[in-house]
Amino acid sequence: MATKAQIVRAVDAHLAVATAAGKARHKRGDVALSVAYEPHLRRLRVELASGVTVIVPVSKVQGLANAKPAVVRAVELAGKGYGLYWPDLDLDVSVPDLVAGCFGNKAWMAALARQAGRKTSGAKAAAARKNGAKGGRPRKAPRLDAPTAALA
Numbered sequence: 001m002a003t004k005a006q007i008v009r010a011v012d013a014h015l016a017v018a019t020a021a022g023k024a025r026h027k028r029g030d031v032a033l034s035v036a037y038e039p040h041l042r043r044l045r046v047e048l049a050s051g052v053t054v055i056v057p058v059s060k061v062q063g064l065a066n067a068k069p070a071v072v073r074a075v076e077l078a079g080k081g082y083g084l085y086w087p088d089l090d091l092d093v094s095v096p097d098l099v100a101g102c103f104g105n106k107a108w109m110a111a112l113a114r115q116a117g118r119k120t121s122g123a124k125a126a127a128a129r130k131n132g133a134k135g136g137r138p139r140k141a142p143r144l145d146a147p148t149a150a151l152a
Contacts, residue, residue, distance in 0.1 A: 022082070031081030032095045037073045044072075046095065049081065054099055061098070063091045 002010075029050025036045045037058075044061070046054045058064045058072055064086070071088045078085040084093045131137060 022080070030096045030099070032077055032084065033081060035075050035077060035084055037069070037075060039069045039073065042069075042072075044075070044084075046084070046098070048095070048099070056098065060101075061093060063089060063093075 029048055029052070031049050032046050033049055034047045037043075038045055038055075042058045044056045044058060046056070048054065058067070064072055067086070067089060071086060074086060074088060076085045076087065077083075078092065082095055084095060084098070085091070
């Protein structure tokens with residue numbers, strides 16, 4: 001069982017990391033500055049801090065497909081632009097996830113994978129040190145079933 005002091009230290013450490021991640025997200029422009037519902041086209045217009053405007057059909061947002069226009073129109077920005085919130089539905093949608101869902105092609109996913117590959121952790125560092133102590137990544141063994149050039 002963790003002591004109160006241990007819990008406070010853990011929360012403080014996680015809070016600092018989360019705060020830094022939020023600042024980085026704001027710097028990249030992955031957050032919404034405004035959101036508006038366009039009832040005549042049944043779509044949402046989301047203005048991002050990066051200058052990008054994302055327009056999404058309401059039918060593509062999980063939980064909004066059958067919502068009445070008055071309910072959809074009541075959308076609010078939440079979490080300093082990190083999310084969209086519909087109070088009548090108690091529905092939250094993450095802006096970065098919404099954007100990723102719109103632009104989830106191979107190029108977008110490759111960019112996300114590159115970003116994820118840059119993440120560091122204590123476990124990742126320990127594994128790298130352990131591997132390095134053994135001489136690094138082992139060489140691949142030649143495949144016995146690989147085709148060979150025909151002898152002339």
